[in-house]
Amino acid sequence: MERYTLYETYRLGMLIDHFKPKELIEELDEFIENTPTEDIPHVFYVLSLASDRRTMIQLLTDLSQGVDExxxxxxxxxxxxxxxxxxxxxxxxxxxxxxxxxxxxxxxxxxxxxxxxxxxxxxxxxxxxxxxxxxxxxxxxxxxxxxxxxxxxxxxxxxxxxxxxxxxxx
The missing domain is CATH 1.20.120 (Four Helix Bundle (Hemerythrin (Met), subunit A))
Known part of the structure; x- marks a missing residue:
């Protein structure tokens, strides 16, 4: 699945309160743990370290610009x-x-x-x-x-x- 589609999926899921920031952070941390460093997009670290829901939604919004919803x-x-x-x-x-x-x-x-x-x-x-x-x-x-x-x-x-x-x- 395309990464930008996933960003938009998480953005929509967080906006309707189906996903919690903690769940996304856990998935990102799992991905980071199991992936070679050179294959990890920098933004995953930023998302993983985001401190609140608003910050995560803003990052996901910026990342998913132009994605068909x-x-x-x-x-x-x-x-x-x-x-x-x-x-x-x-x-x-x-x-x-x-x-x-x-x-x-x-x-x-x-x-x-x-x-x-x-x-x-x-x-x-x-x-x-x-x-x-x-x-x-x-x-x-x-x-x-x-x-x-x-x-x-x-x-x-x-x-x-x-x-x-x-x-x-x-």
Whole structure:
């Protein structure tokens, strides 16, 4: 996987609070430990020694300038699918909504899909309050939306598998 794609993936993941700075530092330290010195990009040392989240995000933003966000967004969606048990459905909606809002192209496939799913969920929540009085009706409607979100995330599972290879590449 291209290194700049990984930078953008980590940037997006940190911005939606899926990755913690400590996790990135641990991965970088592992890479530094297992790689000959001449093959380690200087910026990895800077990132590894970064003291806070803001500094890391700024460095990752600078490094990933000009990278197409579609693949990193797909990776993040795949990672959210893989780690969905860590989050409530509300948190998944929040993270996917934030991911969609962070992408420069609002009409891109990932941004459009998650924005649409989040809008459908919001509409369902409003509709329940206005029209549906029965609990079963509400539960069915929300379960349908939840399934749609989980199915959408599942489509990106293969991207998470590629990311998990930890191939810091070119």
């Amino acid at each position: 579609e693949i990193p967004a797909c990776i993040i969606a795949g990672l959210l699918h893989r780690d969905q048990d860590k989050y409530t459905i509300e948190e998944l909606y929040r993270k996917t909504s934030l991911l969609a809002s962070l992408l420069k192209d609002p009409d891109g496939d990932v941004a459009w899909e998650f924005r649409t799913l989040n809008e459908a969920n919001e509409e369902a929540q409003l509709a329940y309050g206005m029209r549906f009085k029965r609990k079963k009706t509400r539960e069915r409607m929300l379960a349908k939306n939840e399934k749609a979100l989980r199915d959408a995330l599942a489509k990106y599972e293969k991207y998470a598998a590629e990311f998990d290879n930890k191939n810091w590449g070119n």
